[in-house]
Amino acid sequence: MRIGVVTFPGSLDDGDAARAARYSGAEVVRLWHADPELYGVDAVVLPGGFSYGDYLRCGAIARFAPVMETIAKGARDGLPVLGICNGFQILCEAHLLPGALTRNQHLHFRNRDQKLRIEAAATAWTNGFDSGQEIVIPVKNGEGCFVGSEELLDRLEANGQIVARYVGENPNGSMRDIAAIRNEAGNVVGIMPHPEHAIDLLTGPSVDGLTFFTSVLAHLAGAAQPVEEEVAA
């Protein structure tokens, strides 16, 4: 299986995302923001960082990168896409995920290990977890406060689209403690903390992050339970 990892000017975590994908057993294809095509990859990761300097608003410029046009089309056709931190911001800006990520409520950049609860394991990227499972992975952002209308938040809850919540102190003021969400189909996931930094005990707080990458391989191999069945169960 081939996982594409996109590099935008200003991406920081593309190397770690590529390493995580490799650790999971995938073949990695490095994609450039200006690439006109995806070279047949089976899944795509939009990594963390400061795309185009994040000068305008995080992810607001990256969503117009040439590669995003092909990714948006693929995502609508079921291509698994994982947006991590800046990647999550880009997915919201591109309207591939609902809601928005705004300045952390306390206005500080927050960088620490964070406990999360996996609420909905029924996605292409989280099927290897049990729903309700708690994990620890690093969080590091300045604009990670997820916001949406009450109507949107209710809809996300009702549809099982809230993938993970912060446990303990909410690091950025996200509404309803939201750390990760998915689209309706479950192939597109955005997560604010960083799974790719928790794949090796030598450098990370856990190896919980690796499961996001092994999950997508199981999904692509057809070994994972389809989203609809798991939601209904």
Ligand SMILES: NC(=O)CC[C@H](N)C(=O)O
């Ligand atoms: N780690 C990241 O991807 C950071 C994303 C974004 N630049 C922020 O500060 O919120």
